[in-house]
Amino acid sequence: MIKTSIASILESLPTGHSDRIMSLRLPLKNKEYATILNAYAPTLQAKSEEKDRFYSELRHVLRRTPQADKMIILGDFNARGGQDADAWRGGLGRHGVGNCNDNGHLLLEICMELQLAISNTIFQQKDKLKTTWMHPRSRHWHLIDYILVRQRDLRDVLHTRVMPSAECHTDHRLVRCRILIRPKPITRKGGPPRKKYNHSRLQSDEVKAVFQASLQNKFENDSSQIDPSHGLLWSQLKTAILQTSEEVLGFSTKKNRDWFDENNIEINNLLTEKRAAHRTHLARPSCPLRRAAFRHSCRILQQKLRGIQNEWWSNLAIKTQQCADTGDYKGFYEALKSVYGPTHRVQSTLRSADGQVLLTNVTFILSRWSEYFQTLFGIDRTIHDSAILRIPQLPTKLGLDEPPSMEELTEVIRHLRCGKAPGIDGIPPEI
Structure with a gap:
């Protein structure tokens, strides 16, 4: 639901991407837009395939949204994000509620991957102004309804809080977010835009030959002095190359996204x-x-x-x-x-060997992984014969009392290559 004054300036109708995701694109000043996305995630008891399908659709919609748009995601994600702000730096604030569950991990992973931030956990306030849903059996309040924005636009969020007094005839509380959108100022360029030559055409042998012949003709037809100065030579060379590039190669056009x-x-x-x-x-x-x-x-x-x-x-x-x-x-x-599309590399944090220090530096993280694998594979392990004997053997499925020896198996393989196999201890020859 939006105001009538906003509906009159919409350039397109709201888009339903699936039965759980829909979006609305609002025009702002200076040809900028704000994309509002509404989502309803599966519950914790849902199947993992349904959760993976929902977050895959959400990733697809977010990646298709222009990067220049202001992104505001409103949704009931049925996820508990927890309070570990150090492990999810940038995506989770320092004022979370409760512990993180499996759905919370999925939500925080997509936040770190696509540079999103949970605005509910940014502001320090009472828990009753952050929690949005009460468990029917334990009667404990949890934070499962979120408002997400891009991390770069987090400064635009003035306040996000729950409205406990609002009666919406539901077991969820109303969440309100105040955002001051600051459009970018119009940049005024000093001169006309510079055009770029289409250098990719030089990959063709035919175009390369035409370019060389045209450049050679310009040099031969140039009636200059016998011993010109270096400045004049450079000016003639520059003019010939630029004219030949414009005539043969042309200018590159603007590349479309898809x-x-x-x-x-x-x-x-x-x-x-x-x-x-x-x-x-x-x-x-x-x-x-x-x-x-x-x-x-x-x-x-x-x-x-x-x-x-x-x-x-x-x-x-x-x-x-x-x-x-x-x-x-x-x-x-x-x-x-x-x-x-453009890829964004996210360096996940890692804890030290004792679990007390959170490693964020790339060098320290690589050193910790090296230490882990050296410890894992560097230990001398003793394998007992009793452990090997407990491993079920394949020939026992054929009704044998004991596995055949290596010599017997080698003989069977040799006869199979010849087209016949003898019987060994109860195995028929056709097997």
């Missing part, structure tokens, strides 16, 4: 046709012809979108393979980034 943005005009035309059919259907829902026309437009739209997406993936695969064959590693990794 296949949807790259085909924005075509997709918008398809969406316009579908929306027109939808409005016609809503004008008279009982008309079977209009309903059939709307379903047909939806089917055609899905087919064309799949075709556009498949064509984009095919072209990207051809480009990636061409870059790999020609040794263009820059273009190869740019193609990979367009598929996977």
